[in-house]
Amino acid sequence: MSTETQTRSPYVLTLAEVRGVERVSPAYVRVTFGGVELDELGTPGEVFDSRIKIVFPPESGVLAPIDRASDDWWGAYLAVPEDERGSMRTYSIRELRVTDEGTEVDVDFVLHLAPGLSGPASRWADAATVGDSVMIVGPRRGCSDHGGIEWEPREAGTVLLAGDETAAPAIARILEDSPSELRGIAFIEVPSAADELPIAAPAGFEVRWLARGEEPHGSRLIPTVLDHLGDTDAGDIAVTDIEGEDTVWETPDYSGLGEEIAPAEAPASDCYYWIAGESGVVTTLRRHLVKDLGVDRAQVAFMGYWRRGVAMRG
Known part of the structure; x- marks a missing residue:
């Protein structure tokens, strides 16, 4: 690794062009991005x-001219008038x-196209065509700080x-990048059985899809996960109503709630939990995991990717 790479920002702002668009299921459209800056x-x-983070063009359709090679590209972005910046949203890399x-990057967009639920990212993805341009913010290749990665199972056996359709691409990527000896189970709640996409998981790993149909988010995921963990009374649990607009983000190394982070120690059990999706469900x-079942918070990453009824930004 070069000294220059070590001293520069661990994140880069890149220009990317749409190289392909595929409607892979009723809920997902897969967009392939390319370009020399990737x-x-x-x-x-x-x-x-x-x-x-993907920066979508503003209503004019023209991305703001930002010096992406500058070490202060973030300041340059913020200096652009808000109505000219476009919309920035966070996504996982599918491949x-x-x-x-x-380099090519695949992103699986979840399409929320119902009236009143459709945001700028869904509308852009639904209309995306080859040749369209966006800007992508992500970890700098070759940098020792693997920015944006929460997956850290350590020595868990x-x-x-567990997650919903917004977490499915990350779950798929985790399983496909993990060693072949990884053992465990994944629960993925999606709108319909037609949204169950292929995942090349390790041979000893079980992937269980949960189609919720017209039921609310979490209606299949919550009771299934808790039943798997031995909570047989989980069927009537209501999703927690969260105040404000923030999402929950609690990992072994960070607490969005301001909880004390204990020094890393040997885990109390042999299992690591990674849970992401709608914040109320998470x-x-x-x-239930931490308070009712006694799971050590140091063994769990809980991440709210979005909030029901709240337009997410950034």
């Missing part, structure tokens, strides 16, 4: 649940490929992953 982005082979022709599962 050769600076990401951690090939160790993507896991890495997060990137990052490095070939002789360069088994793992449990908070409900956190409460």
